[in-house]
Amino acid sequence: MTQLLKGKEVADALTERLQNQTAELQRRGVKPCLTIVRVGENDSDLSYERGAMKRAEKVGVTVKQYIFEETISQEELLGGIEEINEDASIHGVLIFQPLPKQIDDAAVRKALRPEKDVDGITEGSLAGIFTGTHRGFAPCTARACMEILDHYGIDLIGKRVAVLGRSLVIGKPVAMMVMEKNGTVTVCHSKTGKEAMIEICQNSDVLIAAMGRAAMIDKSYVKAGQTVIDVGINVNEEGKLCGDVDFDSVSPLCGAITPVPGGVGAVTTAVLMLQVIEAAKLSV
Amino acid sequence: MTQLLKGKEVADALTERLQNQTAELQRRGVKPCLTIVRVGENDSDLSYERGAMKRAEKVGVTVKQYIFEETISQEELLGGIEEINEDASIHGVLIFQPLPKQIDDAAVRKALRPEKDVDGITEGSLAGIFTGTHRGFAPCTARACMEILDHYGIDLIGKRVAVLGRSLVIGKPVAMMVMEKNGTVTVCHSKTGKEAMIEICQNSDVLIAAMGRAAMIDKSYVKAGQTVIDVGINVNEEGKLCGDVDFDSVSPLCGAITPVPGGVGAVTTAVLMLQVIEAAKLSV
Numbered sequence: 001m002t003q004l005l006k007g008k009e010v011a012d013a014l015t016e017r018l019q020n021q022t023a024e025l026q027r028r029g030v031k032p033c034l035t036i037v038r039v040g041e042n043d044s045d046l047s048y049e050r051g052a053m054k055r056a057e058k059v060g061v062t063v064k065q066y067i068f069e070e071t072i073s074q075e076e077l078l079g080g081i082e083e084i085n086e087d088a089s090i091h092g093v094l095i096f097q098p099l100p101k102q103i104d105d106a107a108v109r110k111a112l113r114p115e116k117d118v119d120g121i122t123e124g125s126l127a128g129i130f131t132g133t134h135r136g137f138a139p140c141t142a143r144a145c146m147e148i149l150d151h152y153g154i155d156l157i158g159k160r161v162a163v164l165g166r167s168l169v170i171g172k173p174v175a176m177m178v179m180e181k182n183g184t185v186t187v188c189h190s191k192t193g194k195e196a197m198i199e200i201c202q203n204s205d206v207l208i209a210a211m212g213r214a215a216m217i218d219k220s221y222v223k224a225g226q227t228v229i230d231v232g233i234n235v236n237e238e239g240k241l242c243g244d245v246d247f248d249s250v251s252p253l254c255g256a257i258t259p260v261p262g263g264v265g266a267v268t269t270a271v272l273m274l275q276v277i278e279a280a281k282l283s284v
Numbered sequence: 285m286t287q288l289l290k291g292k293e294v295a296d297a298l299t300e301r302l303q304n305q306t307a308e309l310q311r312r313g314v315k316p317c318l319t320i321v322r323v324g325e326n327d328s329d330l331s332y333e334r335g336a337m338k339r340a341e342k343v344g345v346t347v348k349q350y351i352f353e354e355t356i357s358q359e360e361l362l363g364g365i366e367e368i369n370e371d372a373s374i375h376g377v378l379i380f381q382p383l384p385k386q387i388d389d390a391a392v393r394k395a396l397r398p399e400k401d402v403d404g405i406t407e408g409s410l411a412g413i414f415t416g417t418h419r420g421f422a423p424c425t426a427r428a429c430m431e432i433l434d435h436y437g438i439d440l441i442g443k444r445v446a447v448l449g450r451s452l453v454i455g456k457p458v459a460m461m462v463m464e465k466n467g468t469v470t471v472c473h474s475k476t477g478k479e480a481m482i483e484i485c486q487n488s489d490v491l492i493a494a495m496g497r498a499a500m501i502d503k504s505y506v507k508a509g510q511t512v513i514d515v516g517i518n519v520n521e522e523g524k525l526c527g528d529v530d531f532d533s534v535s536p537l538c539g540a541i542t543p544v545p546g547g548v549g550a551v552t553t554a555v556l557m558l559q560v561i562e563a564a565k566l567s568v
Binding site: 051123124126127129130131158160166168172175176179182184185186188189191192193194199200203215236 | 291361379407411413414415419441442444450452456459460463466467468470471472473475476477480483487517
């Protein structure tokens with residue numbers, strides 16, 4: 001029987017662990033606080049924000065909101081970031097991107113202190129992932145993949161892992177995290193070629209799909225017993241939400257698989273809280 | 285016939301190109317300058333320094349030396365770095381590591397400006413490699429591998445590349461550079477297991493060996509026509525210099541191979557000069 005790797009189960013377990021940690025921090029007089037920086041009223045930002053706030057409440061993390069008009073100037077926004085940097089009561093920051101076109105995203109990322117960068121967008125965080133020094137934090141979705149594997153007891157030591165996609169948000173950081181767990185990682189991308197990609201996937205124990213291409217991975221890529229982590233969130237031709245993996249084709253064959261929706265995406269806000277709490281611990 | 289990928293040929297071609305560039309910079313009033321920071325009189329540091337100074341003279345790069353006693357304090361050394369940071373006539377810096385035990389290497393790396401970090405040791409440089417933004421510079425040996433492939437017209441687009449070793453000096457940065465050239469990279473390491481490593485190497489078009497284990501890679505890892513880049517510099521049981529690749533076993537089978545000595549190591553000082561000149565160009 002194929003095991004369904006449900007995100008909710010991982011998020012619930014994480015939430016319970018984090019509740020204990022916030023209670024413990026509270027006793028020491030520390031109230032973990034996340035600040036959300038949002039410019040404008042983008043629907044998907046608002047939806048993620050609602051999810052994050054619900055999760056924060058459950059876990060015992062305070063949320064402060066910095067909400068700006070779509071027309072904000074670069075100077076004002078950087079002023080806000082500076083205020084957040086200096087505010088010792090704020091431990092972690094989530095900045096929704098992309099920002100409006102009058103704003104230089106890179107300048108905003110540069111302004112944020114890596115110590116508060118719980119969404120892994122600063123150079124300091126990315127360097128920390130690359131070097132394994134754990135300065136700053138990983139992008140939440142990349143870490144969510146690792147939390148799922150960890151929760152279900154899927155060890156990576158000496159395992160072959162195929163990462164499909166080389167973005168800075170998933171592919172590259174997840175490859176580094178796999179390496180840190182002593183897995184042997186191959187990073188495939190648009191230039192890899194279908195034949196090679198099939199061969200690489202077939203020879204892997206774990207497959208992490210993050211290409212952003214709806215249902216691209218069918219059973220021809222998969223071998224029996226394999227673990228499949230599907231990071232994709234796409235809308236297919238029928239207007240239905242689907243992953244990068246063709247679930248109906250792959251799930252009868254593989255050993256374990258994350259559904260979409262209800263897989264990786266369901267873990268990200270819990271990971272965000274985990275990182276806020278880690279930041280709060282490091283601040284004391 | 286197996287092609288011998290000679291480092292000298294690459295270094296000579298690079299030197300000629302760089303001579304033209306320093307002449308052009310000179311006409312614009314810019315004299316590219318490398319500063320070497322050495323603490324104590326370590327033999328291998330002195331030997332590399334001599335090589336670098338010879339190469340600098342050929343290319344038309346000025347060298348300044350900051351030489352400190354083995355007993356230098358952290359404060360004094362950081363003072364020297366600060367002076368170098370502020371000196372607009374200095375474009376690139378090479379700091380020999382490891383430093384004596386009273387010195388915190390990490391603090392020294394942190395003090396150096398990534399813009400002058402032509403040896404790729406700062407967090408800024410490593411983040412630049414990871415993100416592909418080219419802030420700072422790559423470690424010279426990692427880039428030397430890429431310069432060799434480039435010089436001999438070995439294109440990586442859609443090719444399979446096995447990187448053996450996951451160090452911050454070679455394995456990880458070279459993997460990122462391969463990805464940037466649109467190659468499909470697998471990073472093997474001590475936990476990969478011999479059987480898997482043989483299979484991965486056999487399925488690769490290019491093999492970059494940087495494990496630091498004398499003559500570990502024999503013909504069982506190699507397929508006909510493969511390109512083999514040997515980054516290892518080891519001393520074998522007979523006291524002879526040798527690479528990570530067993531040259532006599534592998535060279536009759538593969539398509540192209542770098543010798544040791546005379547391969548990657550022969551290119552590093554030319555790459556160092558290349559990066560000093562790039563830093564000088566960016567400074568104007």
